[in-house]
Amino acid sequence: MQALVAVVMGSKSDWPTMEAAAEIMDKLQVPYHVEVVSAHRTPDKLMDFASTAADKGYKVIIGGAGGAAHLPGMIASKTRLPVLGVPVQSKALSGMDSLLSIVQMPKGIAVGTLAIGTAGAFNAGLLASQILATSDTQLAARIDAFRDEQTRSILDNPDPRED
Numbered sequence: 001m002q003a004l005v006a007v008v009m010g011s012k013s014d015w016p017t018m019e020a021a022a023e024i025m026d027k028l029q030v031p032y033h034v035e036v037v038s039a040h041r042t043p044d045k046l047m048d049f050a051s052t053a054a055d056k057g058y059k060v061i062i063g064g065a066g067g068a069a070h071l072p073g074m075i076a077s078k079t080r081l082p083v084l085g086v087p088v089q090s091k092a093l094s095g096m097d098s099l100l101s102i103v104q105m106p107k108g109i110a111v112g113t114l115a116i117g118t119a120g121a122f123n124a125g126l127l128a129s130q131i132l133a134t135s136d137t138q139l140a141a142r143i144d145a146f147r148d149e150q151t152r153s154i155l156d157n158p159d160p161r162e163d
């Protein structure tokens with residue numbers, strides 16, 4: 001099946017965070033592609049990836065990186081596709097470095113920045129799915145069902161002392 005979302009990350013060490021994006025897209029049946037690409041370590045591959053992403057049929061790109069996280073911004077500089085950036089939690093600065101590297105884009109090149117860590121990765125997968133759902137009514141229905149399920153699980157068990 002044609003992958004509609006590309007999930008790229010700066011290192012294999014980012015996968016334990018970025019797999020949360022895959023988790024929600026699996027649940028919502030959104031086809032995606034996963035690959036390590038680094039602005040710093042594989043700069044030519046990054047430029048090639050970003051400049052051919054739209055021709056490959058991707059509609060949204062999720063980029064996760066930690067530390068000096070230039071990856072999402074550099075991808076955004078070479079593609080018109082929406083880029084969602086996930087700051088991976090770093091050891092030295094707990095992800096504040098990743099967050100600020102991704103969020104402080106200069107005017108004119110946009111990256112949508114999510115929260116630090118797995119919650120941000122999960123929401124990046126969800127937001128990518130919501131973007132695709134603007135032109136896919138079946139996916140929209142699956143997202144509504146996911147949200148209903150989430151709401152119901154809270155309303156059905158509101159006592160904080162019980163699992």
Ligand SMILES: Nc1c(C(=O)O)ncn1[C@@H]1O[C@H](COP(=O)(O)O)[C@@H](O)[C@H]1O
Binds near residue numbers: 011014037070088
């Ligand atoms: N921030 C970037 C980029 C980039 O922005 O291109 N490439 C790798 N990295 C990050 O370096 C961290 C440490 O990587 P290693 O664990 O491989 O040493 C990872 O979080 C990765 O995203």
